[in-house]
Every structure is written in structure tokens, then in C-alpha cells.
Amino acid sequence: xxxxxxxxxxxxxxxxxxxxxxxxxxxxxxxxxxxxxxxxxxxxxxxxxxxxxxxxxxxxxxxxxxxxxxxxxxxxxxxxxxxxxxxxxxxxxxxxxxxxxxxxxxxxxxxxxxxxxxxxxxxxxxxxxxxxxxxxxxxxxxxxxxxxxxxxxxxxxxxxxxxxxxxxxxxxxxxxxxxxxxxxxxxxxxxxxxxxxxxxxxxxxxxxxxxxxxxxxxxxxxxxxxxxxxxxxxxxxxxxxx
Amino acid sequence: xxxxxxxxxxxxxxxxxxxxxxxxxxxxxxxxxxxxxxxxxxxxxxxxxxx
Numbered sequence: 001x002x003x004x005x006x007x008x009x010x011x012x013x014x015x016x017x018x019x020x021x022x023x024x025x026x027x028x029x030x031x032x033x034x035x036x037x038x039x040x041x042x043x044x045x046x047x048x049x050x051x052x053x054x055x056x057x058x059x060x061x062x063x064x065x066x067x068x069x070x071x072x073x074x075x076x077x078x079x080x081x082x083x084x085x086x087x088x089x090x091x092x093x094x095x096x097x098x099x100x101x102x103x104x105x106x107x108x109x110x111x112x113x114x115x116x117x118x119x120x121x122x123x124x125x126x127x128x129x130x131x132x133x134x135x136x137x138x139x140x141x142x143x144x145x146x147x148x149x150x151x152x153x154x155x156x157x158x159x160x161x162x163x164x165x166x167x168x169x170x171x172x173x174x175x176x177x178x179x180x181x182x183x184x185x186x187x188x189x190x191x192x193x194x195x196x197x198x199x200x201x202x203x204x205x206x207x208x209x210x211x212x213x214x215x216x217x218x219x220x221x222x223x224x225x226x227x228x229x230x231x232x233x234x235x236x237x238x239x240x241x242x
Numbered sequence: 243x244x245x246x247x248x249x250x251x252x253x254x255x256x257x258x259x260x261x262x263x264x265x266x267x268x269x270x271x272x273x274x275x276x277x278x279x280x281x282x283x284x285x286x287x288x289x290x291x292x293x
Contacts, residue, residue, distance in 0.1 A: 022268065029264070033257060048249040055260030095267065102263045106256040113247045214264065221275045228278035235285045 007227055010084055018220040025213030029058070032207035040199055052110040054203055058211040059103040063131060064170055065215070066096020070138065071167035074160035084223070086156050087230075089163055090142045091222035095215050097135035104128060115183050123176030124184040127169060134166040146229075 036054035043050035073089035076082045107125070108118045119125065142159045177186050188195050196204065 026268070030261065033261065037253070037257065048253055051253045052256040055257055059260065095271075098263060098267045102260055105259050109252050109256040109259070113249055113252050211264070214268065218267065218271050221271045225271075225275040225278040228275070228282040232278070232282045232285050235282075239285075 007084065011224065011227065014220045014224055018217050018224070021213045021220065022217030025210050025215075025217055027210070028206055029210030029214060032203045032210055035203040036200075036207070040203060043200075046114055049110055049113050050200065052106055053200060054207045056103060056106040056110060057204060058208045059099040059106065060128070061208055062211055062215050063096060063100035063103050063128065064173060065212070066092050066099060067131060067134070067163075067166060067170055069219070070096065070163040071170075074163035077160045078157065078164070086160060087223050087226045088219065089160065090146075091219045091226060093135060093139050093142060094222065095218040097132060097139065099211075099215070100128065100132045100135060104132060111183075120183055122182040122184060123180035124173065124182050127173045127176050131169055131173060134169060138162055138166065 033054055036051050040051065042048050069092040070089045073085045073092065077085035077089065104125075107128075111120070112118050138159070141162055145156050145159050174187075176182065177184050189201075194201055
């Protein structure tokens, strides 16, 4: 793992890996959305609105995967002091927040024709909204830590601890539809099992793969951006002191 | 009383948010990355000129 701790080596790898994730990701994700829009039959209960599944579920998965990335990278930063772990955590925050917002917006649009309301304060929706607020808090904290160079490692550690503590919300989101009564349906895909018909399952899995590749490409691009910012800052500081 | 809703309007609205949101996110991220790398290269070049 520490083989990639060298920023120069990481940048060499990110330069070819980023387009390799972004381009196939965009093709797969938008191809699966077109498949879902034009080729999938309407559902017996949800009618045409079932097509929202192909954007809503991948964005929900990435909202949670984004914070899981932050938590794992924060743990790696705190325990093993991996120099790129903190940058990886910060890089995952904005894409994670964006997909969480897309999930909430598409879910609300889906709720109106199927539940008869835009929003209910149940366990699943409320815990997902809390996830969005956690992202906002994390992004603000990480930005403040970066700006306040004098705070140095201490501020970075506070951000990492926040990323780790916020992970408590992930199992709550996952189990919320089991623990509490909800208009939201229970999990349709669990380890090795699916209650979704193959006509919906295959485009859904391809959409999930495509959006995951996009997410990976975005994290790599943001890591390149953050590393470039750090290098510029360091150079300007050296010049000011000379 | 039953409310008759056109389901396609909801489908298109949700897909538009997903697709436009993703494209804006990708475009903005790539632009911010290129700008940060250009700034780093400019600071490196000005540093070399100064020495």
C-alpha cells in the first residue's frame, strides 16, 4: 500500500487510470440509462416510474460508498499515516455529496407518483438527508484545515476523526428500512440474492458499474487537483521565505 | 378523489437531474484539475526563471 505513497508514482498511475475509468464509466452509465428508458417494460405496480430506478439506486450506492471511502481513508491516515490517504478522503467528499443530492432529488421525484407525497420523515429518507449534511460538514472542515496551514497536521486529524465518526450513519441507512416502518421498500438486492426481475436487474447492475467507474475517475481527478494545489502552496511558501 | 399524474414527466425530470448533475460534476472536476495543474506548472516555471 505504501508503494503508492510516493505522490510522483501516484500521479504517473492516475494520469492513465483516470480516463480509463471515466470514459468507459460514462459509456456504461448512459448506455444503461438509455436501456432503462427505451427497452425495459413498465413495472406491474410502479408503471413507467420504475425507470427512475436506474439513476436512483446507483446514486444511493455511491452516496454511501463515498462516505465509506472517506472512513477507510481516514482510518488509514490516522493509523498508518499514509501520506495520500487524507487526500483520497478529501477527494471523495464532493462526488459523494453530489451523488447523495442526486439520490435525494430523484427519490423525492419518484415518491410523488408512487407514494403520493414528495417527502416523508421516515428512517431511510431522514438518515440519507443526515448523510448529505455530514458531507457538507466534512467539506467545510477539510477546506478550513487546508486554508489554515498553521493548524497543520492537527486540523487534518480532526477532519479524519470526523470522517471516521460519521461512518456510524452508514449501517443506520442500510438497516433503516428493516428497523423502522417506512414507505420505502425493504432491500431488493442482498448478498447473493435479488428479488428484482432480470429485465430490470441487468441494466441496473450495468448502471451501477458505470457510475462507480465515473466516481473512481472523479476521485482520481480530485486527488490530482489537491496534490497540485499542495505543490503550488509549498512552492509559493518557499519563495516567500527565500 | 384520484389525481391523474403523467408518469413520464417524473421519469424525465429524474433522469435529467441525474444526467445533467453527473455531466456538470465531471466537467467541473476536470476543469478544476486542469486549472490547478496549470497553476502548479506556472509556479514551477516562474521559480526556475527566478533562480
